Amino acid sequence: MRISVIGCGYVGLVTGTCLAEVGHSVVCFDSDTAKAQMLRDGRMPIYEPHLEELFLRNRQEGRLSLAEDAGETVRSGDAIFICVGTPPLENGDSDLSAIDHVARMIASEARSPKLVVEKSTVPVRTGQELKRALAVYGRNSGSKFRVASNPEFLREGTGVEDFLHPDRIVVGVEDEQTERQLREIYQPVLDGKFRCPVHPSGCQGAPEPAFVVTTIASSELIKHASNSFLALKISYANALADLCERLGANVEEVTRAMGLDPRIGPHFLRAGLGFGGFCFPKDIQAFIRLAERAGMDFRLLKEAESLNHHQIERFVEKIRHALWVVRDKRIGLLGLAFKANTDDTRFSPALKLAARLLAEGAEVHAYDPQAMEKARTELPGVNYEADAYAVARGADALVIATEWPEFARLDWEKIQAEMARPLLMDGRNLLDPKTIRALGFEYQSVGRPDGDSIGLPA
Numbered sequence: 001m002r003i004s005v006i007g008c009g010y011v012g013l014v015t016g017t018c019l020a021e022v023g024h025s026v027v028c029f030d031s032d033t034a035k036a037q038m039l040r041d042g043r044m045p046i047y048e049p050h051l052e053e054l055f056l057r058n059r060q061e062g063r064l065s066l067a068e069d070a071g072e073t074v075r076s077g078d079a080i081f082i083c084v085g086t087p088p089l090e091n092g093d094s095d096l097s098a099i100d101h102v103a104r105m106i107a108s109e110a111r112s113p114k115l116v117v118e119k120s121t122v123p124v125r126t127g128q129e130l131k132r133a134l135a136v137y138g139r140n141s142g143s144k145f146r147v148a149s150n151p152e153f154l155r156e157g158t159g160v161e162d163f164l165h166p167d168r169i170v171v172g173v174e175d176e177q178t179e180r181q182l183r184e185i186y187q188p189v190l191d192g193k194f195r196c197p198v199h200p201s202g203c204q205g206a207p208e209p210a211f212v213v214t215t216i217a218s219s220e221l222i223k224h225a226s227n228s229f230l231a232l233k234i235s236y237a238n239a240l241a242d243l244c245e246r247l248g249a250n251v252e253e254v255t256r257a258m259g260l261d262p263r264i265g266p267h268f269l270r271a272g273l274g275f276g277g278f279c280f281p282k283d284i285q286a287f288i289r290l291a292e293r294a295g296m297d298f299r300l301l302k303e304a305e306s307l308n309h310h311q312i313e314r315f316v317e318k319i320r321h322a323l324w325v326v327r328d329k330r331i332g333l334l335g336l337a338f339k340a341n342t343d344d345t346r347f348s349p350a351l352k353l354a355a356r357l358l359a360e361g362a363e364v365h366a367y368d369p370q371a372m373e374k375a376r377t378e379l380p381g382v383n384y385e386a387d388a389y390a391v392a393r394g395a396d397a398l399v400i401a402t403e404w405p406e407f408a409r410l411d412w413e414k415i416q417a418e419m420a421r422p423l424l425m426d427g428r429n430l431l432d433p434k435t436i437r438a439l440g441f442e443y444q445s446v447g448r449p450d451g452d453s454i455g456l457p458a
């Protein structure tokens with residue numbers, strides 16, 4: 001099938017590249033000409049495992065191309081996937097202006113019937129508005145438009161894997177033809193018929209994804225409901241961590257046992273600095289706003305959001321308590337990305353923490369394996385170092401802010417010797433408290449009995 005993808009961010013690039021990989025003929029377009037040129041030159045604007053290899057191979061093999069002209073992109077596809085950004089507005093609503101713009105552009109440029117698929121995360125009823133815009137602005141084009149919702153559930157860092165091995169593919173449709181067409185697009189994924197770059201020796205045994213057909217409104221809601229529920233789980237774990245610190249229990253033991261109950265499940269119960277990234281914080285806000293406009297005060301989500309914000313403040317308080325005076329102290333920060341295996345720093349708890357420490361007058365030195373460049377533009381007041389050892393040298397405290405596995409493998413003995421004061425604040429519970437204390441560190445983490453926790457009853 002000929003597919004057009006509009007928007008080459010995380011979602012668009014992974015979607016376009018993977019749809020080409022499973023055999024479709026894909027044309028991508030991005031209105032950001034610098035980004036589009038970068039891609040044409042074969043350079044990736046983001047770091048995402050396997051993406052570059054797949055992108056270059058599919059371009060070379062002729063299944064993937066980058067159009068310079070939006071109209072050409074629209075006309076070349078039987079199905080058009082809208083993958084443009086829906087960033088948050090000041091009031092928490094999603095900014096849908098990019099979707100609106102693309103809808104009008106599709107309407108005026110199309111010359112034949114098109115299936116228009118909303119892949120971007122959007123509030124309920126966007127599909128209806130999209131349909132109306134296409135019909136109104138395309139009334140003289142002679143084209144017929146069908147609209148579908150097909151939310152993405154990709155996690156950054158495992159986007160390619162999540163696309164090729166999804167748990168479920170959700171399609172919100174209004175007619176059988178659209179359902180058939182989307183099933184056809186995803187058939188190779190449903191059948192597992194593609195060269196898997198993630199499991200080169202074969203991915204037999206991977207369960208067949210569920211193909212879930214719903215109304216457009218339900219499909220739109222599923223995305224917000226899923227992300228908000230996962231955010232709730234994380235905030236629940238963080239609230240438990242707080243309680244564990246006060247009561248001398250260990251949040252990891254508690255959540256591990258909880259997760260063995262299949263009704264709860266083990267995932268997204270990891271306590272730490274809280275959730276960040278470009279999805280959870282904005283999706284939970286957009287969902288709260290959506291509920292508000294529908295006449296419902298979604299207090300449950302508001303509480304999860306406020307707990308998440310509080311998590312950073314609690315950690316700053318811990319650092320303050322441990323250091324006595326923060327001003328003029330040298331604090332090392334390991335990790336800047338909002339989670340491991342990505343270079344994304346948008347709404348990163350690590351950056352929020354760095355900003356708070358700078359505001360308290362600390363001298364912050366930081367290192368991240370992938371996110372230095374992006375952090376540098378967002379937070380210029382930090383001293384960016386070449387590696388973790390340089391960050392630790394002469395530091396009064398070292399903070400683990402992102403759970404990069406390579407941080408666990410550092411030479412901690414060497415780090416201990418090089419720090420001015422071997423105070424280690426682990427915001428991601430990455431290290432084993434016993435082992436690290438045996439090396440001579442003062443060590444504190446989140447929700448584990450670290451001894452000197454604040455809030456512990458006297």
Ligand code: UDX
Pocket residue numbers: 152153154155156157227230234267268269270271272273274275276277278279280338339340
């Ligand atoms: C998320 C959703 O998982 C994905 O389905 C959706 O399409 C986009 O949003 P992503 O933003 O890539 O994906 O990150 P995710 O892996 O879900 O983590 C989100 C945040 O929660 C990170 O900051 C992570 O560190 C944090 N987190 C996650 C925790 O603090 N504890 C956990 O147990 C899990």
